[in-house]
Amino acid sequence: MANVSQDEDAADSAYDRPLDQFGLPEHMSDEGCSTIRQIPARAIKFDAWFKAGVRGRARVTAMRWGDRPVWVRCTAAVYVVGFLEGTGAHGYFLATGGIGAYGYAPLPVQLLFHGLLLLDPLAALMIIRARPGGPLLAAVVMLADVVGNCNVAWSAVMTHPTAFLRPIGLLPITLFGIFVLLTALPLRRALASSGDAEACVPSPAEAG
Numbered sequence: 001m002a003n004v005s006q007d008e009d010a011a012d013s014a015y016d017r018p019l020d021q022f023g024l025p026e027h028m029s030d031e032g033c034s035t036i037r038q039i040p041a042r043a044i045k046f047d048a049w050f051k052a053g054v055r056g057r058a059r060v061t062a063m064r065w066g067d068r069p070v071w072v073r074c075t076a077a078v079y080v081v082g083f084l085e086g087t088g089a090h091g092y093f094l095a096t097g098g099i100g101a102y103g104y105a106p107l108p109v110q111l112l113f114h115g116l117l118l119l120d121p122l123a124a125l126m127i128i129r130a131r132p133g134g135p136l137l138a139a140v141v142m143l144a145d146v147v148g149n150c151n152v153a154w155s156a157v158m159t160h161p162t163a164f165l166r167p168i169g170l171l172p173i174t175l176f177g178i179f180v181l182l183t184a185l186p187l188r189r190a191l192a193s194s195g196d197a198e199a200c201v202p203s204p205a206e207a208g
Helices: 001-015 028-064 070-100 108-127 133-159 169-190 193-201
Strands: none
Touching: 001 108, 070 108, 070 133, 108 133, 133 169
16 A cells, blocks of 8 residues: 555656756746647537538538429439439449440540549549539530540441430430430539529538
């Protein structure tokens, strides 16, 4: 018991010693302790700020889609499905055929088809996040995609037109491209109104 008491006294005396004896400058005694005491408070404040930001984003997303007309939500869903399908197709071609997967096409068309592996998911992401620029990007991407595919397959279409009346290849790409081009501007106008809803949501700094 005597040893325990001596150890406790030694610990207390060490705790009471000036900070400079532990290798810390004396002028940091008050400031340093104050800063150390503030760390938990700052951590709690950051946690609250982060949660408020997440909740704010969720509310904005819900307002962007929850109050939209049915045609807007259905059109956006078709966009997302179409561009994600295109992403999967281009990813499959790259994985199986490598960099020369589109060797049958002119070099500019090859570069376009490889670029769609990035542009397709970007367009889908912008639509999911209800960005007004999403439909415009989608229209540009699909216009380039349809022109590139027609450039490659046009002679074959003229030779055997019925061979392309099937639910894969040029026909669905063309139909989806026409759909996107016809709906891009109306969808953009519908999504642009989401800016008013976002302005009503307090920022994380205001929420904290």
